[in-house]
Amino acid sequence: MRQLHAEWTKLRTSPGTKWLLAGIIAATVALSALACAAIVCRASDCGQDPVKLSLTGTLLGQAVVAILAVLAVGGEYSTGLARVTYTAMPRRLGVLAAKAAVVTAAVVAAAAVAVPISMLAGHALLPAQSFTPPASAVLRAGAGTVLYLGLIALLSLGLATAMRSSAAAIGTVLGLLFVIPILTQAVSDPAWQRHLEQSAPMSAGLAIQATRDLQDLPLSPWAGLGVLALWAAGALGLGAWTLLGRDV
Known part of the structure; x- marks a missing residue:
């Protein structure tokens, strides 16, 4: 508690x-609204998953999440506050767990505001006839996106704890999120391309937003979010190992 x-x-x-x-x-809602407004739809079909389209802003919002989580750790090391923290509270894993809980709770609270607004904006901007997925799929996509952003916070926080450099950690997180999908598209072998899509944190995790053509996804929605959870757990494990093994 302390x-x-x-x-x-x-x-x-x-x-x-x-x-x-x-x-x-702001980033999540604005990009989502712009994406929906830019789509030219026929009367009943936009040719895309309307729910996923209305959550396009997640691509930008996750970058802000990564910056927030990294700075929560990196800022302490850059100012020397980390020495004070671990002197006052020598149980390092307890401090890391508390930091992870607090940062994730803040991100989830912000995401819980951004995601419904984005979905409402999509519903308002896209033809009503196209926005007809099952209610359970819409709920899964919305709740899953909130969880997705929370897991991005944990992934970022774990890497920042391991690297202790805000710039290096932010670059690493953004590279994992955005560079791997770009490299995946450069792979010519369909089998290897699918394996990369199944293992990359962003492409796997964002499967949670899909509400149609689920059979074409590299992973099922919850399995994809599970892959991101494994990335976050691995990053936190690496952060905990370095935290215990190195001097502050």
Whole structure:
């Protein structure tokens, strides 16, 4: 409890936190609305998954999530506050767990605002006839996107703890998210391309947003989100190992 209170206080009083949380909402909603407004639809079909299209802003929102999570760790090392933290609270894994809980809770709260607004914007901008997936699929896509952004926060926080450099950690996270899908498209072998899509954190995780043509996905929606969860767990494990094995 002491660690949670301390980490919440540090996150809440950091001058950039409120702007980054607002940025998650603004980036997600704005890009989603722009994507929906730019699509030319026939009367009943846009030729795309309308729910996934209305959540396009996740692509930009996740970058802001990564920056917030990385700075929650990297900022302490750059200012020397990490030494004070671990002197006052020597149980390092407890501090890491508290930081992960606080940062993820803040991101999930912001995502829980951004995702419904994005979906409502998509519903308003796209033809009503095209927005007819089952209610259970819409709920899964919305709730799954919130979880997706929370897992991106954990992935980013774990890598930042391992690397202790904000710039290096942000570059690594964004590379994992955006560079791997680009490289995947350059692979000519369909089998290898599918394997890369199944293992890449973003392409696998965003399968949770699909509400149609599920048979064409590299993984089922929940399995794809599970792959991202494994990436996040691996990053946190690496962060915990380096935290215990190196001096602050």
